[in-house]
Amino acid sequence: MITTGYMLREALRRWGLLKDSHFSRFGVGLSYFPGDPQPDPTAIGEAFNHAEDVIAALQMAQARYNLLVKVDIQGRTLPLGEAVKRIGGAGRYEKMWRDATGAKKDRFGYRNDDTRKTDEIRAIRTVDVDTCLIHAKKAAKFAGDLRAAIATGNATKLSCEEIGLDPALLEE
Numbered sequence: 601m602i603t604t605g606y607m608l609r610e611a612l613r614r615w616g617l618l619k620d621s622h623f624s625r626f627g628v629g630l631s632y633f634p635g636d637p638q639p640d641p642t643a644i645g646e647a648f649n650h651a652e653d654v655i656a657a658l659q660m661a662q663a664r665y666n667l668l669v670k671v672d673i674q675g676r677t678l679p680l681g682e683a684v685k686r687i688g689g690a691g692r693y694e695k696m697w698r699d700a701t702g703a704k705k706d707r708f709g710y711r712n713d714d715t716r717k718t719d720e721i722r723a724i725r726t727v728d729v730d731t732c733l734i735h736a737k738k739a740a741k742f743a744g745d746l747r748a749a750i751a752t753g754n755a756t757k758l759s760c761e762e763i764g765l766d767p768a769l770l771e772e
Contacts, residue, residue: 605754680754698740
């Protein structure tokens, strides 16, 4: 059977919901009112444990998938997993430069560090706005390229055998 990063992600989501459901039901199953159906905490606990086992197997398969799939970002080839790990930092770097342009001001004016009130000395920018914009655009391009590469990488088809995954875990 063939799988993709998207299929792995969705299987993890489904199994996570099932695990959470069993976890919630377990506490309720420890007592019951006479005349109501008697819950079986042992069966609920075993179902919870099975879901945990499946999630661990899916996560390991996803890690292997992320190492096997290669993506190209601005002329550089990376494993998909590294691209995923870098996207957060790339977004934060973009935001740093975007904020440095000074386009968004504090609406209450509490953080105005442009002057010192005692003698009205004005602060001088270290980096001019145009340079900040150049850096912001470059950072935004890199973050966008990462996102596009991740999307393309997650669509890559690999066999379940390549990533050591029982195909039945994707269909349960």
